[in-house]
Amino acid sequence: MCIKCQTKDDFEDYKFSDKKGHIFTYTLDYLTPSRESPAVVGVVDFEGGGRVMCEVTECETSKIKIGMPVEMCFRKVGRKGGIHNYFWKAKPIS
Numbered sequence: 001m002c003i004k005c006q007t008k009d010d011f012e013d014y015k016f017s018d019k020k021g022h023i024f025t026y027t028l029d030y031l032t033p034s035r036e037s038p039a040v041v042g043v044v045d046f047e048g049g050g051r052v053m054c055e056v057t058e059c060e061t062s063k064i065k066i067g068m069p070v071e072m073c074f075r076k077v078g079r080k081g082g083i084h085n086y087f088w089k090a091k092p093i094s
């Protein structure tokens with residue numbers, strides 16, 4: 001929805017939360033503020049198409065690698081103004 005004129009698009013909803021994917025590329029970010037440093041940020045390609053850049057969680061930094069299979073999970077990203085904030089993260093499929 002447009003934040004200026006409130007026009008609604010006619011796109012169809014598409015759910016990625018139940019799709020599996022793999023790490024296309026990643027970075028270990030030692031500069032960004034993170035709950036656990038370094039922040040592991042990955043680009044995930046989903047089976048069936050689609051790509052997202054997000055944090056990778058539950059993954060030792062020495063274990064992450066390109067092509068690693070991942071799935072999505074909804075996790076806490078921080079707390080600001082007394083409000084807990086959550087967002088999607090990728091985690092390795094065990």
Ligand SMILES: [Zn+2]
Nearest residue numbers: 002004005007
């Ligand atoms: Zn508009």
